[in-house]
Amino acid sequence: MRRRPNYLAGAGSFVWLLLVGLPLYVLLAATLRTRQDYAENGPVSLPDSFTLDNFTGAFDSGFGRYFLNTLVVTACVIGIVLLLVPPLAYAIVRSRGRATSVIFRLFLLGLAIPAQAVIVPMFYLISEAGLYDNLLGVILPTAAFCLPMSALILSGAMRDISPELYEAMAMDGASPRRMFFQLVVPLSRGGLSTIVVFSALQAWNGFLFPLVLTQSDSTKVVTLGLYNFQTAHGIDIPGLLGAVVLSMVPILLVYLFARRALVQGLMGVGGK
Amino acid sequence: MTTQITSARPAAGPRKESRRRPPASSATTVGRPGFAWALPAALFFALFAIVPLIMVAVLSFMSWDGISPPEFVGTDNWSRLVDDPVMLKSIWLTLLLTVLGVVLQTPLSILLGVWAAGHQRNRAVLSVIYFIPLLLSATAVSVLWRALLDPNFGIPADATWLFGDGNLFGEQATAIGVLAFVSTWQFTPFHTLIYQGAARAIPPVLYQAAEIDGAGRYRQFFHITLPQLRTSMITSMILMIVGGLTTFETVLILTQGGPGTDTTISAYYMYDKAFKSFDYGTGSAIALALVVASTIISLIVVRVSGYDKMRSSAEGVS
Numbered sequence: 308m309r310r311r312p313n314y315l316a317g318a319g320s321f322v323w324l325l326l327v328g329l330p331l332y333v334l335l336a337a338t339l340r341t342r343q344d345y346a347e348n349g350p351v352s353l354p355d356s357f358t359l360d361n362f363t364g365a366f367d368s369g370f371g372r373y374f375l376n377t378l379v380v381t382a383c384v385i386g387i388v389l390l391l392v393p394p395l396a397y398a399i400v401r402s403r404g405r406a407t408s409v410i411f412r413l414f415l416l417g418l419a420i421p422a423q424a425v426i427v428p429m430f431y432l433i434s435e436a437g438l439y440d441n442l443l444g445v446i447l448p449t450a451a452f453c454l455p456m457s458a459l460i461l462s463g464a465m466r467d468i469s470p471e472l473y474e475a476m477a478m479d480g481a482s483p484r485r486m487f488f489q490l491v492v493p494l495s496r497g498g499l500s501t502i503v504v505f506s507a508l509q510a511w512n513g514f515l516f517p518l519v520l521t522q523s524d525s526t527k528v529v530t531l532g533l534y535n536f537q538t539a540h541g542i543d544i545p546g547l548l549g550a551v552v553l554s555m556v557p558i559l560l561v562y563l564f565a566r567r568a569l570v571q572g573l574m575g576v577g578g579k
Numbered sequence: 580m581t582t583q584i585t586s587a588r589p590a591a592g593p594r595k596e597s598r599r600r601p602p603a604s605s606a607t608t609v610g611r612p613g614f615a616w617a618l619p620a621a622l623f624f625a626l627f628a629i630v631p632l633i634m635v636a637v638l639s640f641m642s643w644d645g646i647s648p649p650e651f652v653g654t655d656n657w658s659r660l661v662d663d664p665v666m667l668k669s670i671w672l673t674l675l676l677t678v679l680g681v682v683l684q685t686p687l688s689i690l691l692g693v694w695a696a697g698h699q700r701n702r703a704v705l706s707v708i709y710f711i712p713l714l715l716s717a718t719a720v721s722v723l724w725r726a727l728l729d730p731n732f733g734i735p736a737d738a739t740w741l742f743g744d745g746n747l748f749g750e751q752a753t754a755i756g757v758l759a760f761v762s763t764w765q766f767t768p769f770h771t772l773i774y775q776g777a778a779r780a781i782p783p784v785l786y787q788a789a790e791i792d793g794a795g796r797y798r799q800f801f802h803i804t805l806p807q808l809r810t811s812m813i814t815s816m817i818l819m820i821v822g823g824l825t826t827f828e829t830v831l832i833l834t835q836g837g838p839g840t841d842t843t844i845s846a847y848y849m850y851d852k853a854f855k856s857f858d859y860g861t862g863s864a865i866a867l868a869l870v871v872a873s874t875i876i877s878l879i880v881v882r883v884s885g886y887d888k889m890r891s892s893a894e895g896v897s
Contacts, residue, residue, distance in 0.1 A: 398616035406614035419877030421825035428634035451627030477610035512716030
C-alpha cells in the first residue's frame with residue numbers, strides 16, 4: 308500500500324538536521340579559518356580566509372603524541388576484549404552450569420556500575436600497583452568497563468547460531484574447544500566486529516580514567532589533550548576546534564567503514 | 580540483540596520451543612563448555628570493577644588524603660554530607676538535569692526514531708549526519724559547545740536578540756539549560772536508534788488493519804505505534820536516567836560546576852571532593868550513593884527488558 312509522505316515528521320527531522328548540521332558546519336568552517344577572521348566575523352559567517360594552521364597548531368601543542376597514546380590504549384583494549392569476551396559469551400550461551408549463569412548476572416549488574424563510582428578506589432589500586440601515570444593503568448580499567456556491554460552484544464549474536472550445528476558437531480565428537488574455534492568464532496564474525504567497534508569507541512573517547520590515572524604529558528590521551536587545550540588556550544577557538552576535528556577523524560573513518568556493525572551494536576543496547 | 584534491525588520478521592515458533600532449557604542431564608551437557616570458559620573474563624572484571632566497588636564502600640567510612648594511609652572514621656563522612664548544603668543542592672541538581680534530559684529526549688527520539696524507521700527517500704544520507712553526535716566523545720561535544728556558546732566569540736555574541744548579554748554560563752537557569760541542551764544534542768541520536776529498531780519490529784498487519792478501519796496517521800501513531808514502543812520506552816528512559824545520574828565531562832568542561840555551585844551535580848561534586856580537595860573519603864561516600872541509585876535503576880532495566888532471562892534476540896518480537 309503506497310503511503311503519502313509524512314510531511315510533519317519530515318519537517319521535524321529537518322529541524323533536527325539543522326540542529327546537528329549547523330554546529331558541525333561551524334566546527335568545520337572555523338577549523339579552516341584564521342583566528343582573526345573567526346573573531347571578527349563570528350562563528351556562523353562564511354569564511355573569508357583559508358588556513359591549515361589550526362591543525363598544525365594542534366600538532367605543535369603535542370597532539371601527535373596524544374594520538375599515539377590513544378592508539379596504544381585503543382589497540383590494547385580491543386586486544387583484551389577480544390581475548391576475554393568470546394569465551395565468556397560462548398560459556399554464557401552454551402554452558403548449562405549454575406556458575407555461568409551467576410557470572411552472566413554479575414556482568415548484567417556490571418552494566419550499571421558507572422566509572423565515577425569506582426574512580427577513587429581505582430586511583431588507589433592503580434597507584435598501589437605502581438601503574439599511576441602509566442598507559443597500562445588506563446588500559447586495564449577501560450577494558451574492564453567494556454566487558455559487560457561486549458558480553459551482552461556478543462552473547463546475543465552467538466545465540467543466533469542454530470542449535471542443530473552444535474548437535475551435528477557433538478555427534479562427530481567435537482570438544483567444546485573445537486566447536487568454539489571451528490563453529491562459534493567463524494559464525495559470530497558480525498558480533499565480533501560489533502564489539503571491536505564498540506570497544507574502540509569506548510577507549511578512544513574515554514576521559515575519566517585518563518584524567519584521574521595519568522598526569523604527565525607523555526601519557527596524555529587525545530580527550531585529555533582537548534580538555535587541557537581548552538583550559539590553556541580557551542581564547543584560540545579555531546585552534547581548539549581544529550583539535551576537536553582531529554580527535555574525531557579516526558572515529559569517523561571507523562564509522563564510514565563499520566557503520567552497520569556500530570549501529571547494530573548500539574541498537575542492541577535498547578533490547579526489546 | 581545485534582540482529583535488532585533485521586529481526587523485524589516475527590520469530591519462528593518452533594525455534595522458540597527448541598531453545599527452552601531441558602533439565603540438565605549428562606546427555607545435554609556433553610560437548611558443552613564449562614564455566615572455566617567464563618572465568619578469565621569474570622576474574623578480570625571482578626578485579627577492576629567489583630573489588631573497587633567493595634573498596635568504595637569501605638573508603639566511605641575512612642578518612643584519606645591520598646598520601647597518608649587511610650584511617651577509619653566511622654560515619655563521619657556520611658554525617659557531614661547529610662548536613663552539607665552543597666551536597667543537598669547537588670542531589671537536587673542531578674535530579675533536575677536527569678528529569679530535563681528524559682523530558683527533552685524522549686519525545687524527540689520517539690518522533691525521530693519512528694520517522695527513521697519508515698521509508699523516506701533521503702533517509703540513508705540523513706541518518707549518517709544525524710548520528711554523528713553519537714560518535715563524538717563527551718569531551719569533544721562539550722568543548723565544541725563551550726566554543727560555540729562562548730560569550731565573546733560564539734553564537735550568542737552574534738545573536739544578541741536571542742541570547743541577551745550572551746553569557747549563558749553566568750546564570751544558573753541558562754547554565755542548566757545549556758547542560759540539558761548539550762546532553763540532548765549528544766544522546767538523542769542514540770535513543771532514536773533504540774526507537775528506530777523497535778518501530779521497525781512493529782508488525783505491519785496492525786497498520787493495515789487500522790487503515791482498513793479508516794484510522795488516520797495520527798490515530799495510528801497514538802493507538803498503535805506508541806503502545807507498541809512501550810518496552811523500548813522503558814529501557815530507553817532507564818538508560819537516560821542512569822546516564823543523567825552519571826553526567827560528568829559535560830559539567831567539568833562547560834561550567835566547572837558554576838556559577839558558584841549552581842551546576843555542581845553529584846558526580847562533579849564527588850570529583851571535586853576527591854581529586855581537588857583530596858578528601859577521598861567523602862568522595863567515596865558520594866560515589867557509593869551514586870552506585871546505589873544507578874544499581875536500583877539497572878535492576879529495573881534487567882527486569883523490564885528481560886535480559887536476565889537469556890533470551891535470543893530473535894524471540895518474542897512483539
